[in-house]
Amino acid sequence: xxxxQELVEACRQPRTGVAPACKGGSKKKGKCLLKYCERCIxxxxxxxxxxxxxxxxxxxxKCQNICDCSVCMKNKGKAPTGQxxxxxxxxxxxxxxxxxxxxxIQFLECCRLFGQIFKIREGQAEQTVxxxxxxFQLRQVPSVVSDLHINLLSIIEKGKDKxxxxxxxGDEWIKKVGxxxxxxxxxxxxxxxxxxxxxxxxYKNLTPSCKLDxxxxxxxxxxxSQREPKESVAKQxxxxxxxxxxxxxxxxxxxxxxxxxxxxxxxxxxEIIISQIQEAIAVQQSATNVLEExxxxxxxxxxxxxxxxxxxxxxxxxxxxxxxxxxxxDDENTVNNNDKWFMFTEEEQKVIEDHLAKR
Numbered sequence: 001x002x003x004x005q006e007l008v009e010a011c012r013q014p015r016t017g018v019a020p021a022c023k024g025g026s027k028k029k030g031k032c033l034l035k036y037c038e039r040c041i042x043x044x045x046x047x048x049x050x051x052x053x054x055x056x057x058x059x060x061x062k063c064q065n066i067c068d069c070s071v072c073m074k075n076k077g078k079a080p081t082g083q084x085x086x087x088x089x090x091x092x093x094x095x096x097x098x099x100x101x102x103x104x105i106q107f108l109e110c111c112r113l114f115g116q117i118f119k120i121r122e123g124q125a126e127q128t129v130x131x132x133x134x135x136f137q138l139r140q141v142p143s144v145v146s147d148l149h150i151n152l153l154s155i156i157e158k159g160k161d162k163x164x165x166x167x168x169x170g171d172e173w174i175k176k177v178g179x180x181x182x183x184x185x186x187x188x189x190x191x192x193x194x195x196x197x198x199x200x201x202x203y204k205n206l207t208p209s210c211k212l213d214x215x216x217x218x219x220x221x222x223x224x225s226q227r228e229p230k231e232s233v234a235k236q237x238x239x240x241x242x243x244x245x246x247x248x249x250x251x252x253x254x255x256x257x258x259x260x261x262x263x264x265x266x267x268x269x270x271e272i273i274i275s276q277i278q279e280a281i282a283v284q285q286s287a288t289n290v291l292e293e294x295x296x297x298x299x300x301x302x303x304x305x306x307x308x309x310x311x312x313x314x315x316x317x318x319x320x321x322x323x324x325x326x327x328x329x330d331d332e333n334t335v336n337n338n339d340k341w342f343m344f345t346e347e348e349q350k351v352i353e354d355h356l357a358k359r
Contacts, residue, residue, distance in 0.1 A: 024063030034062050044068060044081075070348050079355040080348040081326065094130045102327060102341060103212035104129050106312060110219045117226055118219070119151060132211045140169045141200060149177055152218040156180060156225045171199025181217050230290060238287035245280040248273055311356065322349045 025032040041048065045061050061067040070080040096104055111118065111125035124144060131142045140146075146168040153166065153176060166173040178196030192210050195202035203211070252273045310327045326342040344352060 020058055022058065022060035022063055024059035032060060032063050034060050036060055070345075070351075074351070079352055080344060081342055094126060094133055096129075096133050097208065100133055100208045100212065103209050103216060104133070106216050107212050107219065109312075110216065114219070114223060118155065118222060120148070124148060128215070129212070132208050135208065136204075141174075141203065143168050146173060149173055149215070149218065152215075152222045153177065153180065155222040156218070174199050174203045177214060177218065180221060181214065184217055184221055234287040234290040238284050238291070241280045241283035241287065245277055245284070248277045248280060252277065311352065321346055324349050324352055326352075 022032040022034060022036075041061075045066065048061070048064070048066075062072065068081040073080050094104070107129065108125055111120055115125070125148075127144050128148050131145050136142055136145075150166050150168065150173050153173065166176065174196055178193050181196070182193055192206065192214065195206050195210075196214070198205075206214070252270065255270055255273065308329055310329070312325050312327060313323050322344055324344055326344070328340040328342070
């Protein structure tokens with residue numbers, strides 16, 4: 001830390017450009033000595049930024065009891081908010097507007113993790129985001145965009161990777177997407193659904209962020225549709241194989257007991273049962289692998305904890321041995337995307353994981 005820098009409260013980093021000294025405090029504790037950098041104030045507390053920072057009687061977030069640093073949040077019995085970040089505008093070589101970055105990250109990370117389930121071609125996800133972010137002016141929706149929607153629809157509707165019979169050009173697939181999202185637990189707001197019900201013309205009126213939100217909803221629904229039937233089959237196979245193994249083990253034990261007259265079962269019979277036991281164990285292991293993979297799918301899907309708050313696992317974006325990001329958004333505002341994103345330290349992530357486990 002240089003002589004010009006001071007350690008600030010919110011981000012715990014040595015900063016220059018520290019906000020004016022707080023005029024708050026109490027008779028018991030004396031004058032407030034906490035420091036906040038202007039960047040933290042503007043990013044985390046926009047309601048007190050601007051002119052208030054220059055006022056003679058300015059009070060810091062701590063004195064106003066609105067500080068959301070990890071220590072204060074912990075003292076209030078709440079999960080840490082984390083350090084606010086501004087995701088880069090360029091992702092995977094795609095130029096993005098700031099309001100589109102969050103939804104684009106979600107979609108690209110989901111495709112990176114589950115591209116095999118979605119049967120997505122190499123580069124298809126990136127090209128789709130590029131077309132959407134570019135605000136295509138074509139009369140019809142680009143085929144790379146429509147093909148991806150249709151493919152996700154086919155997985156949701158039939159649990160198959162073969163595309164349904166929706167034509168890539170026209171209104172049919174767009175209206176079907178709207179119907180699918182309307183039934184989802186992640187249902188989009190009225191504006192999005194109204195636009196989708198109008199087909200191509202309505203879809204083109206959606207902002208890039210809304211279009212990416214539609215894709216993210218479809219991805220989550222596609223994962224859910226794959227998870228339920230596979231989980232049921234895997235559990236049945238695991239249970240049946242487990243029962244078979246116990247039955248064969250008992251039979252093997254009985255065969256290896258000396259019979260009347262001192263005779264024992266032939267080696268051939270014993271080897272057959274041992275082989276069958278190994279097959280049953282292999283089936284159990286295969287079913288367990290499927291359940292573990294499905295568990296990973298479940299854990300990676302977004303978790304809506306409270307109104308306007310979502311936690312994401314984004315292995316390809318976070319750093320410092322952390323992979324959880326917190327997204328805060330305005331549930332009521334569907335036109336202007338004012339999402340805020342926060343990253344966590346390793347210590348904060350452990351608190352967050354405990355917090356999520358209790359939900």
